[in-house]
Amino acid sequence: DNQGQYGGSNGYTKTAAALTLLRETVMGPELFDKAFQEFSVRWAFKHPKPADFFRTMEDASAVDLDWFWRGWFYSTDHVDITLDEVKWYKVKKSQPDLEKRNVKVAGGDVSAGKGKPGEKVTDFSKGPQDFTVLNTKEEDYGQFRARIDDNAMRTKLEEKNFYEVTLKNTGGLVSPVIIEWTYK
Numbered sequence: 001d002n003q004g005q006y007g008g009s010n011g012y013t014k015t016a017a018a019l020t021l022l023r024e025t026v027m028g029p030e031l032f033d034k035a036f037q038e039f040s041v042r043w044a045f046k047h048p049k050p051a052d053f054f055r056t057m058e059d060a061s062a063v064d065l066d067w068f069w070r071g072w073f074y075s076t077d078h079v080d081i082t083l084d085e086v087k088w089y090k091v092k093k094s095q096p097d098l099e100k101r102n103v104k105v106a107g108g109d110v111s112a113g114k115g116k117p118g119e120k121v122t123d124f125s126k127g128p129q130d131f132t133v134l135n136t137k138e139e140d141y142g143q144f145r146a147r148i149d150d151n152a153m154r155t156k157l158e159e160k161n162f163y164e165v166t167l168k169n170t171g172g173l174v175s176p177v178i179i180e181w182t183y184k
Contacts, residue, residue, distance in 0.1 A: 018072035025176045026068060027061060035060035071173045080171025087164040090128035091157045128161060 023032040038060035039053055048056075054069045071077060167177060 014072065018068075021072075021175065022057075022065075022068065025178065026065070027063060031061050031063070032057075067174060071175075075173070077172035079173050079175045080169070081175065081177060082168045082170055083165070084168045085164075085166040088128040089162040089164070090130065091154070091160050091162070092130045092132060 023029055027035070035057045039048075039056040042056055043052060050073060054065070054073075058065050165179065169175075
């Protein structure tokens with residue numbers, strides 16, 4: 001069995017992962033299928049090279065995919081994305097005259113590491129941090145701000161949960177991240 005000699009089951013995994021990611025996340029199934037069909041028509045009974053596939057997919061979809069091809073097919077970089085931090089906020093009743101913008105909320109930092117030296121780790125069992133919706137200065141947003149009712153927005157967001165997720169790309173390969181929330 002020479003399977004190990006030629007890369008075995010790992011021989012095609014990066015390409016398969018890249019094409020799945022391209023179809024399901026980057027381009028979407030409809031656009032990918034249309035472009036792939038065009039590739040099949042253009043190169044039927046011929047001998048296409050990878051560059052022909054890349055060019056046809058870009059031409060047929062009108063999407064610039066150079067960044068994708070470079071990372072997934074012309075580099076040895078790998079996907080290694082870490083979850084650096086998760087913050088949980090809950091909107092509370094606000095005080096419109098409160099002017100504490102840009103003040104960092106104390107505590108509530110959760111890091112991906114489990115108690116590494118120098119890292120702040122907070123248990124979510126203590127509940128969310130308070131998050132106050134403040135009035136924004138009218139001159140900052142002009143016409144956009146004129147169309148928003150601050151009180152209605154506060155009422156709509158009150159007691160809602162907000163999560164801030166910080167990711168870090170340590171592998172070097174640009175890759176979309178799909179986050180799925182499961183509520184119980």
